[in-house]
Amino acid sequence: MTSPAAGGTGQAGSGPARPRVLCDAHALAGDPPVPAGVLWKLQEEGRQLDANLVRIAPGGRIATHCEPDLDVLLYVVAGGGVLGAGTQGEPHRLTEGATVWLPHGSTRSISAGEDGLTCLTVHRRRPGMQIRPRGVTP
Numbered sequence: 001m002t003s004p005a006a007g008g009t010g011q012a013g014s015g016p017a018r019p020r021v022l023c024d025a026h027a028l029a030g031d032p033p034v035p036a037g038v039l040w041k042l043q044e045e046g047r048q049l050d051a052n053l054v055r056i057a058p059g060g061r062i063a064t065h066c067e068p069d070l071d072v073l074l075y076v077v078a079g080g081g082v083l084g085a086g087t088q089g090e091p092h093r094l095t096e097g098a099t100v101w102l103p104h105g106s107t108r109s110i111s112a113g114e115d116g117l118t119c120l121t122v123h124r125r126r127p128g129m130q131i132r133p134r135g136v137t138p
Contacts, residue, residue: 025120029078036116037054039118047125048125049123050126052120053119054118056117057116061109066105066106070104070124072102073101073122073123074119075097075100075120075122078117078118081111082113083108085107
């Protein structure tokens with residue numbers, strides 16, 4: 001369901017950057033290769049974004065957590081569920097086609113409904129792990 005890497009992404013020496021189709025999210029959501037977990041992820045070299053197509057099994061849940069550094073855009077491809085937002089976990093219904101902004105520093109959880117939930121998440125790529133001297137912060 002993913003296309004083979006086709007050409008460079010614009011980094012030096014890799015050729016010109018070219019748009020291309022990477023996967024069919026609806027096809028993967030309709031016949032998931034796994035009951036839950038990552039169905040697809042962006043792996044192109046030189047990318048500035050990370051993107052994942054994630055399936056949460058029926059009744060499954062992503063526990064309440066806070067992402068301190070990255071804004072995340074979430075798009076519901078199939079199924080539905082509930083977004084618990086804020087420190088009190090105020091519920092917001094998620095249905096196919098919902099687009100949600102999860103700003104950095106926000107607290108959130110996601111619970112899948114009876115059909116499960118498949119969503120595409122997109123955020124700025126995290127920098128690689130770096131070893132720094134004790135007490136030095138970026």
